[in-house]
Every structure is written in structure tokens, then in C-alpha cells.
Amino acid sequence: MKKTTLALIISMALVGCGGGGSSDSTSAPPSAGNPPGNPGAENPPPYQARSWTPGFQLSNPNRQAHNPTVSVLNNGTVLAAWAEAATDDKPSAVFASVLRADLPEAERQRDALQISQLDDGIDSVLVNTRWNFTGEVERFTPSPQLAVSADGVGHVAWLQNDGVTTSVYVADYVPQGGSWSAAFSVESTDEPCSEIKLMALENGDAVLLWKQAGVDTIALKGVAYYANTGSWGAVFDVAGDVKADANVAIWERDGSVFVGYLASVDAENDRLSVANLDLTSLMATTKEVDSAGLKGSVVGTAFDGNDVLVWAELDEYGYYSVMAAASSGSEWQAVPQIEDLPYDVGHIAVSGIDDELHIAWRHKEQSSVAVLHDLKSVTYSATGISDVQTLFDSGAANPVLVNGGDGKMYAQWFTSHTKYSEYVPGEGWKAVTQPFCMPSAVISGSCFNSGTEHTMAVAGDYGVSAWLESVDDTRSVVISLSD
Numbered sequence: 001m002k003k004t005t006l007a008l009i010i011s012m013a014l015v016g017c018g019g020g021g022s023s024d025s026t027s028a029p030p031s032a033g034n035p036p037g038n039p040g041a042e043n044p045p046p047y048q049a050r051s052w053t054p055g056f057q058l059s060n061p062n063r064q065a066h067n068p069t070v071s072v073l074n075n076g077t078v079l080a081a082w083a084e085a086a087t088d089d090k091p092s093a094v095f096a097s098v099l100r101a102d103l104p105e106a107e108r109q110r111d112a113l114q115i116s117q118l119d120d121g122i123d124s125v126l127v128n129t130r131w132n133f134t135g136e137v138e139r140f141t142p143s144p145q146l147a148v149s150a151d152g153v154g155h156v157a158w159l160q161n162d163g164v165t166t167s168v169y170v171a172d173y174v175p176q177g178g179s180w181s182a183a184f185s186v187e188s189t190d191e192p193c194s195e196i197k198l199m200a201l202e203n204g205d206a207v208l209l210w211k212q213a214g215v216d217t218i219a220l221k222g223v224a225y226y227a228n229t230g231s232w233g234a235v236f237d238v239a240g241d242v243k244a245d246a247n248v249a250i251w252e253r254d255g256s257v258f259v260g261y262l263a264s265v266d267a268e269n270d271r272l273s274v275a276n277l278d279l280t281s282l283m284a285t286t287k288e289v290d291s292a293g294l295k296g297s298v299v300g301t302a303f304d305g306n307d308v309l310v311w312a313e314l315d316e317y318g319y320y321s322v323m324a325a326a327s328s329g330s331e332w333q334a335v336p337q338i339e340d341l342p343y344d345v346g347h348i349a350v351s352g353i354d355d356e357l358h359i360a361w362r363h364k365e366q367s368s369v370a371v372l373h374d375l376k377s378v379t380y381s382a383t384g385i386s387d388v389q390t391l392f393d394s395g396a397a398n399p400v401l402v403n404g405g406d407g408k409m410y411a412q413w414f415t416s417h418t419k420y421s422e423y424v425p426g427e428g429w430k431a432v433t434q435p436f437c438m439p440s441a442v443i444s445g446s447c448f449n450s451g452t453e454h455t456m457a458v459a460g461d462y463g464v465s466a467w468l469e470s471v472d473d474t475r476s477v478v479i480s481l482s483d
Helices: 001-011
Strands: 065-072 078-082 095-100 115-117 124-126 145-148 154-161 166-174 182-187 193-202 206-213 218-226 235-237 249-253 258-268 269-278 285-290 295-303 306-314 321-330 331-335 345-353 355-361 376-383 389-392 397-403 407-412 417-426 454-459 464-473 474-482
Touching: 065 145, 065 454, 065 464, 065 474, 078 145, 078 154, 078 464, 078 474, 095 154, 095 166, 124 285, 154 193, 154 206, 166 193, 166 206, 166 218, 182 206, 182 218, 193 249, 218 258, 235 258, 235 269, 249 306, 258 295, 258 306, 269 295, 269 306, 285 331, 295 321, 295 345, 306 345, 306 355, 321 345, 321 355, 355 397, 355 407, 389 417, 397 454, 407 454, 407 464, 417 464
Parallel strands: 145 193, 249 295, 345 397
Antiparallel strands: 065 078, 078 095, 095 115, 124 154, 145 154, 154 166, 166 182, 193 206, 206 218, 218 235, 249 258, 258 269, 269 285, 295 306, 306 321, 321 331, 345 355, 355 376, 376 389, 397 407, 407 417, 454 464, 464 474
């Protein structure tokens, strides 16, 4: 019943999208190999898995690291940022580096790279380490955040505190100058700030969001970077009341910027709204999408000229289920839950490729034991929705989905180590592997990491993956490159 209704609504919302993709989903884990050729027919090139270098350490070997974030451009430029914890004589700090995805093997070492400290080295940099494996429906947004425009201009944003005042800081990288700017505070307040989110836009601008607590409510604030002036503008209000500890979604469609967020209505209901940001007048036009049921883990994206929101919502059985809504023009069509399996879901990720939109999430089975969590996914298009597919059944947290711009989609997630798989339209998901890793971390064929904080980016021929790994008992940022 649920899936029949969903297929109908998606077809209505995405009418005119084209023929759509067929569903090749199964309930079994993905397998390696290629489908047999069809003699006499024109076959696509045989599948080749992307090649990744072994990981190497990027962070200070003497400090605990947090929240690695990376980006890669089509020309092979890689930008990376991360935070390092306080020591007895130094406060926590934010660092960044610019390197190449095709870095020669001899230069894949920390000492060969230029690494810049972005903060002023005085106040404490705030990091978000609430990456819970077993019991959290949300997927929290870490600090620092990194965004890079297509022309190579990079931005890093973070929160900083002097014990009284919380400041929202940014630093910019312009490739022509080859260096990072001095840290600049776009906002300073005696109210607590949290959960920043940063996105580069297609025209070279960028948008930074954060939550700022007031007397009785939590506001969502924003500020824009304007490429034509090379500077950050004034702070403006996106929403006056948002839900604490609930992810904020931001995406771009046809030059417009949209923000999806939650606000608490009462003990049993949350309001899901979408704000359309006007970065010229610094105004936000808001539309309500849904106001029934407790919600969390909101993500959003543009897909085939429309907008899609996906979130976790408490169902009648007391568990969180995957829900969605799709826009059709200016209207939003509510979508029933995507899966009808029992037990909680969370850590939702979305990405589109061709005429398919893929949704992945962490799904708890009959126990809260981490190794029994599954990585589930569905695919939908103008023709409807696929069955729920299990991509991995031995632990899954914080999945990342990336359209590589090379005809493939990539997934990375955390279990006791960082896992990886590739998706080819028409062929499905390939083998689950662990291609990154530092050789010293391999034990009995498995690569053991020390944290669920990880990320990945792919742009055409080039790719970068970053995660946390224990190096001599120190949580360290490790990256792997692909060209």
C-alpha cells in the first residue's frame, strides 16, 4: 500500500522527467563482476573499479583530530580541512591544506605538504563530535565545514569561543594567490551557536548557515559570500525558530538556494518547512511542507528540475521510518514512508545520477549492537520506487553518497572500518571493499579505524577520501587519493 502510493506520487511530481530507470534492487548485498555481454549488440565499456592510493596521515601526529572535510575539483586540486583538539599548552585549532589528487607517491606524506592553521590560535575552536553509532536518528553537521566553487575558490567555516563570546569564522582560499586569507568573524554573539552548514553555489557565491540560541528559541542565521566582490555580506535571518539537534538541509536548483529545516510544534509534532533564500535582498520566503509527527535527519536535493526532501519520522510503532516529499512546481506532495521494515533509521544520505535518485540510511535491526546495523537504500525515478536493498549488513553509520560526474555514484560509510562501493546505472552496486586504509592498520585483512567521522569527494577523473584512524593511539586524519 505504502509503495503503491509512493510510486503514484513520485510519478506525478516528476512528470516530464523522461523514461526513468528500472529497478535492479535485491535484498542481497551487492556483488562484484559485470553482466555478460550481448553478442551483436553495442555494449558499454566493461566496468572498472576506481583506483585509490593507500592512505597517509594529514593531521599533527601529536594531537587528536576531528571532523575531516575534503573537496576535489575536475582539474585534480584537492582541498582538505580538519580540527585538532587542545593540548596542555595549545587550544584547539583548525587546519587546511591544498594538494593534488595525482600527488606522486614520494610526496604523499604530511611533511611534503603545506598545511595552514586558519584560526588565530587564541580562542578555542569548537568541534562537533556527536557521531553516535547506535542510538541517534540525526546525522549531525560537524565543524569545521569546507566548500569549494568550480573556479577553485575555497571557504572554511568554524565556530570559536573565548569563554564568553561565540564567533562564526571563515577563511577563504583564492587559487591565484595560493594562500588562505586571515580568519574573519562574520558574527560574534554571547549566545551559543551550533551546527554550521556551508555550500558553494554554481555562480561562485557561497552560503553559510548556523543555529544561534536565543532566550526561548533557536534561530537559523545565514551569511553569503559574493564572488563579484570577493567578500562576505551581512548576516540575515533564515528562520526564527528551528529544532535543536536536527539537521538542516541546503541545496541549489536553477540558481535558487533552498533550506529545509524543522521547528518543534509540540511533544508529538514537528513542522518541516522550506525557505527560498534571496541573497540580494537577504530575505527568506518560507513554505510549510508537513507539520504532523516527530521528525529528524532532514536532507534535501534538486532532482530533475524539482526538489526532494527526505527525513526520518516517528511511526505508529514508536520507530523512526524514512519519509519524503517531492515538489511539483510550487507545491509539495507528501510521500508515505519509503520503507516498511521495523526498527529505527537515521543517518540519511541522498544523491542523484541520470534519472535516478538514491536514498541510503543506517537501519537498526533487532538489536542496538552496532555490528547488526544495515546500510539500506532505495532508488526512485519517474517510474516509481525500487524495493529496499541491503547494501551492507555488518554495521553502517554516516553513509556518504557522491555523484562522481564520471557515470558512476560512490558510497562510503563507517562500520569498524571505512567501507566503500560503486554504483553503475543499469548494472547496480558493485562489491563492497575497503580500498583506502593505511597499511599499518590492516589486521587479518580488515582496516580498523578509530571514529565514524569521514567524508569523500569525486569529480570526474579525480577523487579524495578522508577519515579518522588511530596512528600510535592518536586519532588522526588520513586521506586517500584517486586519479
